[in-house]
Amino acid sequence: MEKNKMIRIKDIAKLSGVSVGTVDRVIHKRGKVSEAARQKVEKVLKEIDYTPNLLAKTLGSSKVYKIALLVPNPKQDPYWNLSLQGLEASKVEWRPYHMVLEPHFFELHDFGSFKSASKKLMDSKPDAVLSAPIFLNEALEFFKELDELNIPYVHFNTMIPDVSPLAFIGQDLYQSGRLGASLINLGTDCNNNTVSILHVSESIQFSVHFKEKERGFRDYFSSLNNGIVTVSSVIIEGDDMKSFESKLIEAIKKDKIKGLFIPTSSGAKLTAEILRKNKLSDMCIVGYDLLEENVELLKSGDINFLINQNPNRQVFRGIHHLANLLLFNKQAPEKELFPLEVITRENVDSYIKSTIH
Amino acid sequence: MEKNKMIRIKDIAKLSGVSVGTVDRVIHKRGKVSEAARQKVEKVLKEIDYTPNLLAKTLGSSKVYKIALLVPNPKQDPYWNLSLQGLEASKVEWRPYHMVLEPHFFELHDFGSFKSASKKLMDSKPDAVLSAPIFLNEALEFFKELDELNIPYVHFNTMIPDVSPLAFIGQDLYQSGRLGASLINLGTDCNNNTVSILHVSESIQFSVHFKEKERGFRDYFSSLNNGIVTVSSVIIEGDDMKSFESKLIEAIKKDKIKGLFIPTSSGAKLTAEILRKNKLSDMCIVGYDLLEENVELLKSGDINFLINQNPNRQVFRGIHHLANLLLFNKQAPEKELFPLEVITRENVDSYIKSTIH
DNA sequence: TTGAAAGCGCTAACAG
DNA sequence: CTGTTAGCGCTTTCAA
Numbered sequence: 001m002e003k004n005k006m007i008r009i010k011d012i013a014k015l016s017g018v019s020v021g022t023v024d025r026v027i028h029k030r031g032k033v034s035e036a037a038r039q040k041v042e043k044v045l046k047e048i049d050y051t052p053n054l055l056a057k058t059l060g061s062s063k064v065y066k067i068a069l070l071v072p073n074p075k076q077d078p079y080w081n082l083s084l085q086g087l088e089a090s091k092v093e094w095r096p097y098h099m100v101l102e103p104h105f106f107e108l109h110d111f112g113s114f115k116s117a118s119k120k121l122m123d124s125k126p127d128a129v130l131s132a133p134i135f136l137n138e139a140l141e142f143f144k145e146l147d148e149l150n151i152p153y154v155h156f157n158t159m160i161p162d163v164s165p166l167a168f169i170g171q172d173l174y175q176s177g178r179l180g181a182s183l184i185n186l187g188t189d190c191n192n193n194t195v196s197i198l199h200v201s202e203s204i205q206f207s208v209h210f211k212e213k214e215r216g217f218r219d220y221f222s223s224l225n226n227g228i229v230t231v232s233s234v235i236i237e238g239d240d241m242k243s244f245e246s247k248l249i250e251a252i253k254k255d256k257i258k259g260l261f262i263p264t265s266s267g268a269k270l271t272a273e274i275l276r277k278n279k280l281s282d283m284c285i286v287g288y289d290l291l292e293e294n295v296e297l298l299k300s301g302d303i304n305f306l307i308n309q310n311p312n313r314q315v316f317r318g319i320h321h322l323a324n325l326l327l328f329n330k331q332a333p334e335k336e337l338f339p340l341e342v343i344t345r346e347n348v349d350s351y352i353k354s355t356i357h
Numbered sequence: 358m359e360k361n362k363m364i365r366i367k368d369i370a371k372l373s374g375v376s377v378g379t380v381d382r383v384i385h386k387r388g389k390v391s392e393a394a395r396q397k398v399e400k401v402l403k404e405i406d407y408t409p410n411l412l413a414k415t416l417g418s419s420k421v422y423k424i425a426l427l428v429p430n431p432k433q434d435p436y437w438n439l440s441l442q443g444l445e446a447s448k449v450e451w452r453p454y455h456m457v458l459e460p461h462f463f464e465l466h467d468f469g470s471f472k473s474a475s476k477k478l479m480d481s482k483p484d485a486v487l488s489a490p491i492f493l494n495e496a497l498e499f500f501k502e503l504d505e506l507n508i509p510y511v512h513f514n515t516m517i518p519d520v521s522p523l524a525f526i527g528q529d530l531y532q533s534g535r536l537g538a539s540l541i542n543l544g545t546d547c548n549n550n551t552v553s554i555l556h557v558s559e560s561i562q563f564s565v566h567f568k569e570k571e572r573g574f575r576d577y578f579s580s581l582n583n584g585i586v587t588v589s590s591v592i593i594e595g596d597d598m599k600s601f602e603s604k605l606i607e608a609i610k611k612d613k614i615k616g617l618f619i620p621t622s623s624g625a626k627l628t629a630e631i632l633r634k635n636k637l638s639d640m641c642i643v644g645y646d647l648l649e650e651n652v653e654l655l656k657s658g659d660i661n662f663l664i665n666q667n668p669n670r671q672v673f674r675g676i677h678h679l680a681n682l683l684l685f686n687k688q689a690p691e692k693e694l695f696p697l698e699v700i701t702r703e704n705v706d707s708y709i710k711s712t713i714h
Numbered sequence: 715t716t717g718a719a720a721g722c723g724c725t726a727a728c729a730g
Numbered sequence: 731c732t733g734t735t736a737g738c739g740c741t742t743t744c745a746a
Binding site for chain 2: 053054055056058059096097171172175178179182186187220336337338339340341342343344345346347349350351353354
């Protein structure tokens with residue numbers, strides 16, 4: 001079944017008639033090898049299937065790898081706080097392999113703080129970077145810089161154009177929108193309804209993210225042929241929060257809205273409070289992510305579904321790929337798409353209890 | 358932040374005034390240590406926080422651990438085939454740590470084959486066992502034997518009484534039944550319906566499993582106060598397959614069944630085929646697990662929901678716990694409950710694509 | 715440009 | 731009973 005013995009550098013050395021030192025130099029391209037020796041070794045390497053022993057490798061080496069994280073300040077937004085939990089899990093996972101993980105935070109609505117955070121990050125000379133690509137265009141120069149210095153980086157949460165990270169970790173946002181639509185379709189009893197997508201104080205920087213979800217949402221309903229469902233959209237801008245309530249209520253009354261799709265994780269709570277206050281309880285609401293407040297709302301029946309983006313695991317996997325690259329030189333898949341998890345009142349506890357996930 | 362240096366056996370030796378050999382003997386309780394030396398070392402151990410370096414440990418040791426798996430023959434049932442995929446993932450995960458994983462199969466309906474498989478398993482002298490506890494009572498003596506030999510074992514899939522494995526990995530089956538009920542409740546348009554749980558050729562051995570699901574299913578509907586839903590149950594026994602069709606159709610007609618809950622992963626296909634043949638399309642069906650056939654049915658709209666039990670990951674986690682025990686002496690949690698994953702036509706692809714999960 | 719050799723932290727065999 | 735020592739496979743000097 002299994003190969004009898006693992007092949008060691010020593011074996012390769014013997015086979016190619018050189019010393020272990022030379023083999024090591026060839027494998028790691030550390031130069032200082034004659035053309036003749038290099039060819040002999042590479043010939044052998046081609047013929048056999050050598051996998052270095054990770055244990056011996058990190059035990060024998062003093063090199064410490066540093067992976068830097070660049071994310072919005074978790075104190076500002078519970079969503080990013082969730083993602084940070086993945087960092088802690090990663091720390092214990094990789095500590096044995098000399099991997100140091102350092103988060104760098106910036107303020108969501110302050111480009112200046114992004115500038116300075118990314119500067120500090122670069123100063124720390126990381127071997128790799130995991131980043132949530134906020135401030136899209138403005139941050140392009142940051143990714144350029146990483147490219148130039150040959151520092152590998154992985155993106156998560158939102159896929160952005162014109163950048164080619166080593167990998168992207170996240171969900172299919174279009175499909176996420178479709179799923180949200182299908183859940184609302186399930187939850188609203190009859191046809192002949194209006195449903196609406198509610199954009200509540202979304203950062204402009206994320207427009208791609210929410211546009212994709214909206215596209216999926218609308219496509220789902222327009223491809224539905226059994227009933228007439230109208231899709232509208234309500235937009236609540238950044239400092240519009242005072243008029244949020246009146247605007248929302250007005251739209252609901254005018255369009256007879258029966259279903260609300262809220263693509264921001266923190267929008268559900270604001271909305272549910274308004275609906276409750278105005279005694280509008282026959283509404284089907286789909287929100288995002290297992291924030292504590294959202295879990296409450298699900299249990300109390302104020303909202304009907306959540307779609308879980310699993311930000312903590314996104315970070316965990318992002319670091320996994322980076323570590324694998326640094327340690328084994330193993331290429332990550334270009335895209336790792338996460339499952340679109342449907343959370344209801346009846347399965348939410350099972351998600352919260354499952355520690356790992 | 359981090360401790361400056363990791364503490365090594367060498368340090369402990371110096372602190373307690375003995376040699377590394379003695380420290381090693383104390384730590385591993387290999388005897389051959391004088392009371393005086395033991396006390397000195399243990400005093401130091403108590404004061405500092407020593408964590409052995411796993412890399413050095415497995416590198417320096419020739420010990421190979423063997424974990425045996427005892428599961429139904431995957432060729433007989435696609436469900437168990439899924440679970441076996443977790444084995445392959447575990448193999449690559451743990452190979453670097455000298456962990457050998459060996460499956461042992463038995464036939465689902467043949468107690469004799471269970472006997473001989475478990476016998477062979479014991480003969481292979483495993484260091485730990487992961488098992489799906491089929492043949493409940495009949496297998497008790499097997500677990501007794503493991504207890505006596507002090508071989509740790511973990512159960513997955515179904516929790517059984519009167520046995521205390523190191524850990525149980527699986528789902529809350531009662532809640533799973535409730536979830537199934539809630540999905541059917543969503544999927545059937547109006548109230549005043551009959552819904553039914555369909556027991557199709559379930560192994561008697563699993564009765565606990567299905568009883569729990571049924572209990573949750575019934576409880577959900579009886580706690581519902583907004584509509585009158587009647588719950589019936591249709592039982593198709595092992596060799597009753599010829600009369601399956603007539604029996605099912607008869608029940609549907611008689612009770613005006615609008616929703617079917619099918620707690621076996623392989624039951625959905627049989628049922629869906631019959632319904633399609635008899636042109637009964639306005640039925641809400643909830644089945645289990647991402648068998649290829651079930652995925653097809655979900656996509657074609659013949660069934661409405663699947664609840665994913667994630668058997669492959671159950672195996673993966675079970676082995677994870679066992680390996681952690683053998684390697685680090687790290688205790689596993691008594692129960693690891695998995696999230697109850699809701700699969701619909703709109704998110705099924707996202708689950709299939711996500712390799713890891 | 716090369717080979718030899720000294721670690722990395724732990725285990726296990728071997729003399730005392 | 732106890733200390734010493736030779737590996738485990740790889741990295742990283744250091745001479746040659």
